[in-house]
Amino acid sequence: MKKPPNNRHPIGSGIWWPALIATAVKLLLIPAYRSTDFEVHRHWLSLTHSLPLSQWYSETTSPWTLDYPPFFAYFEKLLSFFASRVDPTMTHLHNGLNYASPSTILFQRISVSFSDVVLMYSVHRLSKDRNFGTLGRFLIWVLVIWSPGLFIVDHIHFQYNGFLLGILLLSISYLEEGRDLMGGFVFAVLLCFKHLFAVAAPVYFVYLFRHYCRGGVVKGFGRLVLMGSAVLVVFAAAYGPFLYYGEIQQVFRRMFPFGRGLCHAYWAPNFWVFYILLDKFLAFFLMKLGFSIQTPKASFTGGLVGDSSPFAVLPTITPLITFITVILAISPCLVKAxxxxQPRMVSRWVSYAYTCGFLFGWHVHEKASLHFVIPLAFTALKSMEDVKHYFFLSIVSCYSLFPLLFEAQEYPIKVVLLLLHAALMWFGFSSYFSSAVVKAKHNKLETPFYIGWFGKSYLLGLFAVEIYGQLLHSTIFGDRLPFLPLMVISIYCGIGMMYSWIWQLTRIHLTS
Structure with a gap:
């Protein structure tokens, strides 16, 4: 009997046991460290449960006000129905800050794990039709479902990135299948869950306009109207109730708090780290030469934008400047689209757009690196160059998240997660590129997996950065300059992120 083709590989035969292992690890992490985001989401449960919809975005009983789009608020409202039955106090709006009973901790941790079903389904959809064979698909599932970054951010630090990334991957899977209307519809749904994913909206617009709205003026216009109507329905469902109650301006004020400042409290490893350092260096150098340099009063992270400039020498960076910079950085990708x-290029273009948003955006969080690392897993096995880049980037991204877990008891966890991830990638990629399938596909013998001298040198440098932060800094400086280890991590990982951006840009230019 003829065997079915590889691309009809059933979901149950391969993905469930990696998913079960990931779930077991998540359950073991339930007692681990929780960031303030845990209380943020607990409070959002209580306010959506206790208040009418018209007051969700004007509530001020907690500093952790609701600042995600409406679909996420509806998601919290849905969770609150179950939360109120697990622990009614959890959803009481005026029960004080930092409420964390054992049942509350268990419920919120499990809610994150349960929502990851969306991610697992999307990984299956996006990997099933790729000509990678069983080993290749398994590697993709491992790269995403066992992502150490997702473990750190969602299941220790605490957020809901997994199911949001699952919606993104679901949208990409529809586009790669040629189902553009569904792909655009799902992406619109994602934007109504978390607006920061809008960085890739220009890529979606250009691609859908050129790929979906084609076939002559009449047919193209009809498809444009159909796509616009689908998107309009999604946004009407999300924002319509708040427009009805006259709260739409308040919703947008909460969603776009531009006063937060150029950088997050822990500087994400992006371009602006080097811009800030250059300003500091120029100010120091000019003062040594006798120039009078006014010390800025505003903070890079405090967010007094428009009141005073946090830069001593270089021009002030505003949200508009970062917006223009991101669009210019994305433009080569838009030209290609x-x-x-081409549907097969969508995941690469979307990943590149999120890389640009991470490097040049306003008030970027370090966790946003997941937005491009996860989709790039689906291009990792296309060539040896892609594999080397992904191996390098995923390690840099994971290490840049280490400062999120600053307590001693979580230190072995994050180190083990990263080392296991690196080992799995090394052995998995080596096996894949030495397999008969790949040799037959390329009609040649592939060289063993390697990362080159730059990759080796840079990754070895991560050990030096970690040794400095954990051992040498306190020996040299004592209690002085406590921010310096974090700054060193931002700078060093920023170099790796800039290298990844240049590599992706070159790859987009070379790939037709």
């Missing part, structure tokens, strides 16, 4: 809109 306009000239030759």
């Amino acid at each position: 306009w000239k030759n809109p």
Whole structure:
């Protein structure tokens, strides 16, 4: 009997046991460290449960006010129905800050794990039709479902990135299948869950306009109207109730708090780290030469934008400047999507757009690196160059998240997660590129997996950065300069992120 083709690989035969192992690890992490985001989401449960919809975005009983789009608020409202039955006090709005009973901790941790079902389904959809064979698909599932970054951010630090990334991957899977209307619809749904994913909206617009809205003026216009109607329905469902209650301006004020400042409290490893350092260096150098340099009063993270400049020498960076910079950085990708809109390139273009948003955006969180690392897993096995880049980038991204877990008891966990991830990638990629399938596909013998001298040198440098932060800094400086180890991590990982951006840009230019 003829065997079925590889691309019809059933979900149950391969993905469930990695998913079960991931779930077991998540359950073991339930007692681990929780950030303030745990209380943020607990409070959102209580306010959506206790208040009418018209007051959700004007409530001020807690500093952790609701600042996600409405679909996420509806998601919290749905969770609150179950939360109120697990522990009614959890959903009481005026029970004080930092409420964390054992049942509350268990419920919120499990809610994150349960929502990851969306991610697992999307990984299956996006990997099933790729010509990678069983080993290749398994590697993709491992790269995403066992992502150490997701473990750190969602299941220790505490957030809901997994199911949001699952919606993104679901949208990409529809586009790669040629189901553009569904792909655009699902992406619109994602934007109504978390607006920070809008960085890739220009890529979606150009690609869908050129790929979906084609076939002559009449047919193209009809498809444009159909796509616009689908998106309009999604946004009407999300924002319509708040427009009805006259709260739409308050919703947008909460969603876009531009006063937060250029950088997050822990500087994400992006371009602005080097801009800030250059300003500091120029100010120091000019003062040594005798120039009078006014010390700025505003903080890079405090967010007094427009009141005073946090830069001593270089021009002030505003949200508009970062917006223009991101669009300019994405533009080569948009040109490619306009000239030759290919479904197989969507995941690479979307990942590149999120890389640009991470490097040049306003008030970027370090956790946003997941937005491009996770989708890039689906391009990792296309060539040896892609594999080397992904191996390098995923390690840098994971290490840049280490400062999120600053308590001693979590230190072995994050180190083990990263080392296991690196080992799995090394042996998995080596096995894949030495397999008969890959040799037959390329009609040649592939060289063993390697990362080159730059990759080796840079990754070895991560050990030096970690040794400095954990051992040498306190020996040299004592209690002085407590921010310096974090700054060193931001700078060093920023170099790796800038290298990844240049590599992705080159790859987009070379790939037709």
